[in-house]
Amino acid sequence: MKRAWHKYKGSAAHHIVAGDHSNVHAGRAREILKRLKIDVNSAENGVYLKHIDPNSLQPGAYHRVIHTNEYFKNVYNRLDMAEKLGGAKAREAVLTELENIRNDLLFNVKIW
Template identity: 40%
Template sequence: MRARFYNPVIGRFTQEDVYRGDGLNLYAYCGNNPVRYYDPSGYASNAGKCWSKTNPFDLNNEKQKYTDNVTEQIKVKGTYDSKAQNSDILRGELKTSGNMQTPPYGNAAHHIVAAKEEDAKIARDILKEYSVDVNSASNGVFLPYGKKETNSYITTETTHNGSHTGDYYKYVNNKLQQTIEEIETNGGTVTSKDITKTLDDIRKGLLDGTVKLNKPK
């Protein structure tokens, strides 16, 4: 630290903080939360890039980050080469959406509604009808490769390994169809926000592992 000495054994500074606005404990390091914050100067804590999701609080933060940053991103905003793959475009859109960060581990930019698979045509047609681009950030999520046994970053997320199941495509199709049916049955008008809200619900299921994606090997 440039301003104060930090003792890693006791987990605190050995001098008082000269700025007295962060709390009553003038010796605490980053409000006793060194996992999510760091203090390179000794004067003020900064939010760090946190990818350790070892408890429900961290998982909820990850879900909320997507909700806050991508649900309204229904168009492709970047400029891409004509030969760019759908996955490359989606990755670019996710990376440039608000406060999103690329995970520091092997990952896939996963299309919630598949970009090409025939089994996902119903869902793709719904996205098109409500002006949600299949490669937009609202239709994406970063999912890890590998297995929990070999990748310490993986906690609850569904992993992106191998072929996706037909059941997954049916699930996504049905969720979007149900959204439309429920709103119209109650006399409402379906909007793109209703569609992206459903995509966000599916995304949360992929992040907490309740939505299954791959065929078992």
């Protein structure tokens, strides 16, 4: 987790589940967080990514290119599956999947 929260110059905070994007999948993902009482603005839903400078020392994806329909759809599908398979522990399962998505973003796994 330490790596996710170290902010280098040229980086910015990124919501894993978009806080205000109009994409239908982003909206569905926000509904999952709301149902499970996970604040969209919480640290669990965040990661620092390169923002201003694509050559920043910040590890991971470049923030300005990942807001695609495919990204929003992947995030929603992963959280939806975690919620469904989590059963009585759905909240913990979704938090774990947010961590998995964060790691994908940090290690530049293309999910967008």
